[in-house]
Amino acid sequence: MIDNLKKRFLNLMPDVDYCSFRYVSEARAHLMIRGGHAEPYSESDDAGVMITVHEDGGAGYAATADLSEEGLLSAIKIARQWADVSRNQLTFNLKEIVMPAHQGAYKASVKKPFIRTELAQYFDYLSDVSSSMKASSKPGSNETLADWWAGFTNVDQQRLFITNQGADIVQQSNVVIPFVGAVYSNGLDTITRSNSGGDHSRQQGLDLLDEIEFKQMGLSFVDEARMLLNAPNCPEGEMDLLLDADQMLLQIHESIGHPLELDRILGDERNYAGTSFVTLDMFGFYQYGSKLLNVSFDPGEPSQLASYDFDDDGVKAEKVYLIKDGLLLRPLGSAISQQRAEMAGVANSRSCSWNRPPIDRMANINVDVGDESFTQMVSKVEKGIYMRSNQSWSIDDSRNKFQFGCQWGRLIENGKLTTIVKKPNYRGVSSSFWRSLKAVGDASTRKILGTPFCGKGEPNQVITVGHASPACLFSDVSVFGGHS
Amino acid sequence: MKDVFFKVTDSLSSFIEESEIFLCELKGETSDFVRFNKGLIRQSGHVDHYKLTLKLATGKKVVCGSFPITKDVDHNIALARKKLTDLRGVLPTAPEDPYFSLCEDLGKSIGLEYKNVDTPLKELAGVSGEVMAKHIVDYARGLDLVGILANGCQHSGFASSLGHKKYHESSSFNFDYACYLKEDKAVKGSYAGIDWNERELEKKMTDAAQKLEVLAKPVKTLSPAPYRVYLAPSAVFEIMSFMNWGGFSKKSIETKSSPLNLLYNGKKTMSPQVTYRQNFKSGFEADFDGHGHDFPEIVEFIDCGKPRSSLSSSRSAAEFKTSVNASGSGEGVGSGEMASGQLLSKDVLKELGTGIYISNLWYLNFSDRPSGVMTGMTRFACFWVEDGKLVAPINVMRFDDSIFNVLGDQLEALTYEREYILDAGSYGFRSSDSMLLPGILLKSLKLTL
Numbered sequence: 001m002i003d004n005l006k007k008r009f010l011n012l013m014p015d016v017d018y019c020s021f022r023y024v025s026e027a028r029a030h031l032m033i034r035g036g037h038a039e040p041y042s043e044s045d046d047a048g049v050m051i052t053v054h055e056d057g058g059a060g061y062a063a064t065a066d067l068s069e070e071g072l073l074s075a076i077k078i079a080r081q082w083a084d085v086s087r088n089q090l091t092f093n094l095k096e097i098v099m100p101a102h103q104g105a106y107k108a109s110v111k112k113p114f115i116r117t118e119l120a121q122y123f124d125y126l127s128d129v130s131s132s133m134k135a136s137s138k139p140g141s142n143e144t145l146a147d148w149w150a151g152f153t154n155v156d157q158q159r160l161f162i163t164n165q166g167a168d169i170v171q172q173s174n175v176v177i178p179f180v181g182a183v184y185s186n187g188l189d190t191i192t193r194s195n196s197g198g199d200h201s202r203q204q205g206l207d208l209l210d211e212i213e214f215k216q217m218g219l220s221f222v223d224e225a226r227m228l229l230n231a232p233n234c235p236e237g238e239m240d241l242l243l244d245a246d247q248m249l250l251q252i253h254e255s256i257g258h259p260l261e262l263d264r265i266l267g268d269e270r271n272y273a274g275t276s277f278v279t280l281d282m283f284g285f286y287q288y289g290s291k292l293l294n295v296s297f298d299p300g301e302p303s304q305l306a307s308y309d310f311d312d313d314g315v316k317a318e319k320v321y322l323i324k325d326g327l328l329l330r331p332l333g334s335a336i337s338q339q340r341a342e343m344a345g346v347a348n349s350r351s352c353s354w355n356r357p358p359i360d361r362m363a364n365i366n367v368d369v370g371d372e373s374f375t376q377m378v379s380k381v382e383k384g385i386y387m388r389s390n391q392s393w394s395i396d397d398s399r400n401k402f403q404f405g406c407q408w409g410r411l412i413e414n415g416k417l418t419t420i421v422k423k424p425n426y427r428g429v430s431s432s433f434w435r436s437l438k439a440v441g442d443a444s445t446r447k448i449l450g451t452p453f454c455g456k457g458e459p460n461q462v463i464t465v466g467h468a469s470p471a472c473l474f475s476d477v478s479v480f481g482g483h484s
Numbered sequence: 485m486k487d488v489f490f491k492v493t494d495s496l497s498s499f500i501e502e503s504e505i506f507l508c509e510l511k512g513e514t515s516d517f518v519r520f521n522k523g524l525i526r527q528s529g530h531v532d533h534y535k536l537t538l539k540l541a542t543g544k545k546v547v548c549g550s551f552p553i554t555k556d557v558d559h560n561i562a563l564a565r566k567k568l569t570d571l572r573g574v575l576p577t578a579p580e581d582p583y584f585s586l587c588e589d590l591g592k593s594i595g596l597e598y599k600n601v602d603t604p605l606k607e608l609a610g611v612s613g614e615v616m617a618k619h620i621v622d623y624a625r626g627l628d629l630v631g632i633l634a635n636g637c638q639h640s641g642f643a644s645s646l647g648h649k650k651y652h653e654s655s656s657f658n659f660d661y662a663c664y665l666k667e668d669k670a671v672k673g674s675y676a677g678i679d680w681n682e683r684e685l686e687k688k689m690t691d692a693a694q695k696l697e698v699l700a701k702p703v704k705t706l707s708p709a710p711y712r713v714y715l716a717p718s719a720v721f722e723i724m725s726f727m728n729w730g731g732f733s734k735k736s737i738e739t740k741s742s743p744l745n746l747l748y749n750g751k752k753t754m755s756p757q758v759t760y761r762q763n764f765k766s767g768f769e770a771d772f773d774g775h776g777h778d779f780p781e782i783v784e785f786i787d788c789g790k791p792r793s794s795l796s797s798s799r800s801a802a803e804f805k806t807s808v809n810a811s812g813s814g815e816g817v818g819s820g821e822m823a824s825g826q827l828l829s830k831d832v833l834k835e836l837g838t839g840i841y842i843s844n845l846w847y848l849n850f851s852d853r854p855s856g857v858m859t860g861m862t863r864f865a866c867f868w869v870e871d872g873k874l875v876a877p878i879n880v881m882r883f884d885d886s887i888f889n890v891l892g893d894q895l896e897a898l899t900y901e902r903e904y905i906l907d908a909g910s911y912g913f914r915s916s917d918s919m920l921l922p923g924i925l926l927k928s929l930k931l932t933l
Binding site: 035037038039040041042043044045046047048050052059060061062063064065066068071078079081082085086089090091116117119120123127146147183185187188189190191192266267268269270271272274275355356357391392393394395396397398401403405423425427429455458459460461462482483 | 577584621745
């Protein structure tokens with residue numbers, strides 16, 4: 001199929017300055033058991049192509065699922081019409097932009113692929129997890145397990161990228177997105193404990209479920225949700241904050257990843273996703289965080305959600321440090337943004353599918369491990385709190401003033417973990433928060449996580465991103481609880 | 485596309501076995517998307533995207549598969565039959581779904597329909613996306629304009645082996661933009677509808693330029709505190725869109741996850757001035773689902789501050805024994821309407837007195853979801869007002885307050901005039917959500933950072 005498409009694309013390649021055919025096909029399977037009942041098995045097959053044309057200083061694209069010769073010719077014509085409309089009306093001088101022309105292939109290894117004919121076994125497994133979660137719930141006098149769920153989505157994707165400059169790239173990935181959670185309520189208050197809608201997603205097969213101890217995770221969520229319902233509210237105050245890897249995910253995402261997107265810094269996202277407190281002149285000079293902070297763009301981390309060899313403009317992907325010893329070094333911008341800004345970036349021009357144009361996105365944005373064990377970090381804290389699992393996230397349009405909430409908190413007093421508290425939240429300002437980083441956990445605290453639901457762009461698109469991090473300790477953070 | 489869709493489903497009717505039922509949904513669009521930055525074009529193009537979702541059922545076993553289609557009927561029929569065969573292969577191994585139901589009443593069979601909030605049914609205007617883009621570049625000259633133009637046609641269809649045939653098509657443009665002065669100081673605007681009018685666009689660009697002059701005044705930084713606030717309809721839109729995160733969803737209410745739990749369990753009420761409902765007639769979305777149900781034209785959520793109905797998909801209706809009035813598991817309000825109040829727009833600043841005029845809110849989320857406490861940011865042209873006069877633009881501030889204050893105890897007045905806002909979202913497909921909303925004068929809103 002891929003070879004036939006390649007031949008067809010090359011045969012139809014128009015005589016223009018630049019033309020790319022970006023084909024994406026995706027097979028998605030979703031299974032879920034909620035409240036003890038299976039939802040209908042659903043699968044989706046999607047396939048289409050986006051044709052992008054640069055011609056005489058204008059650029060246009062057309063996306064279609066019609067892969068016939070007629071369909072492709074029609075799309076080429078539409079893309080050229082839009083290139084004509086935008087000629088000499090573009091935000092930047094297109095004639096100065098050079099697009100790459102690499103060849104290559106990427107295929108992630110999949111130990112245990114999803115097999116449709118094994119559907120009954122998958123549902124049996126999920127049913128076992130679900131019924132175990134229900135069985136482990138202990139209804140109290142006024143508290144009940146109001147909801148619980150266990151499921152997963154498997155996404156098998158193939159991408160072909162061909163240009164008239166000679167680019168020829170085939171990439172294949174398989175992603176598993178696990179979902180598990182529980183809701184406890186006493187009529188007045190409700191606690192949800194879950195994997196936050198897919199934090200453990202990885203680029204691998206269904207062996208992921210065993211690796212993350214999926215069933216045990218579900219059981220612990222039931223237990224913790226009930227415990228949290230009866231726990232005291234998180235206290236308010238300035239204190240040290242120890243974030244587990246599964247909240248570091250969100251912290252990195254919102255206040256390092258997004259602010260460093262180069263298209264955002266160049267103003268493209270100001271109507272929707274926003275701008276950034278980071279400006280072009282900061283790179284190479286600005287102390288983004290404490291000297292303990294080292295952050296990389298790493299497309300090669302095995303099985304992480306956004307690993308690949310080439311981005312969707314055909315740029316070869318390599319590991320690059322964005323922040324080293326706290327110093328801001330490199331933005332997240334690919335070929336077009338790099339040339340617009342006249343600075344080096346990374347291979348991060350990505351699209352969610354065939355029907356959206358590529359834009360600068362995060363991929364795998366990871367914090368390096370440090371040398372302190374979890375116990376060592378706890379022992380350093382006189383007055384503080386340990387938080388796990390994101391619940392809520394909000395940040396201003398310059399990516400500065402944020403407020404994040406977690407599902408689970410535990411006070412740290414005089415170097416010891418003490419009371420479990422519910423509804424822990426904290427506020428801060430990105431431009432100073434990372435400079436309050438005072439300890440970084442070692443490899444034993446590191447988790448390879450990510451989210452399949454990062455939204456951005458106009459028109460909008462949701463994409464997978466990876467965030468691997470150890471636990472990290474911050475000083476003097478404004479912490480508060482839920483409504484009393 | 486309607487004929488293409490029904491030819492495919494007619495073909496499936498002769499392909500299924502006696503014990504089988506199929507349900508087939510179409511969702512699609514043909515859309516131009518033009519992205520602007522600095523008053524010029526950043527990216528421009530076109531997307532043709534049609535998706536068929538097929539459900540195959542025998543008894544209580546049901547499986548679901550979707551795939552893309554084109555305008556080629558034969559190609560689509562082949563794909564549909566292949567998918568049906570695939571689903572038939574896994575159906576015996578699928579678990580039973582106790583909440584699978586469909587409406588056997590064939591109900592309304594809607595023909596091609598155009599929807600427009602101002603005029604009941606109209607022919608398409610003849611202006612293309614290319615012409616709209618050229619107008620925007622022309623009239624935005626000199627402005628640092630950033631935004632997105634979406635223009636085209638959206639399709640929804642439903643057919644079944646029982647004989648259902650429903651179709652809905654709506655055409656619209658939506659130009660969502662912001663004009664920047666500097667840094668984060670900008671005026672937000674929107675021009676959406678069916679009939680593109682060059683003069684209307686020119687007026688909006690002139691209006692934006694005038695508002696930028698007010699934004700050029702020295703900026704005021706506020707301290708965290710409660711403040712008297714006016715929320716413009718576009719800010720209210722953010723709040724009511726946020727309440728679509730399970731607020732009115734039957735499933736969320738029953739599983740105690742709704743942020744409006746306290747309203748629906750009788751522990752709290754809203755202000756008696758608040759009446760909020762769904763009204764399909766004023767919106768752009770289809771009023772049928774993928775199980776054969778036609779939705780009632782009106783669904784009342786809040787009536788004079790008191791809770792009324794919620795939104796139930798086919799599944800929730802079966803699970804919680806209610807009637808179907810929503811499509812999809814999200815159970816969100818797609819054509820919202822809030823009743824107007826008595827405060828005339830021309831008197832808003834005078835009645836506000838001293839406080840904050842908030843044009844837009846941004847990035848709302850929950851501080852405490854079960855209690856209805858939410859947080860978010862001010863954004864774009866928000867101003868400090870003294871004695872009824874706009875004095876200074878403000879630096880962005882975070883608020884943290886309860887929905888039961890905002891639509892309850894702290895609500896002082898609603899404006900008489902309302903604004904129709906067509907959602908500019910486009911995750912997956914262009915949104916067809918819309919809301920008709922007044923502005924809200926609040927006695928107090930807590931700003932925290």
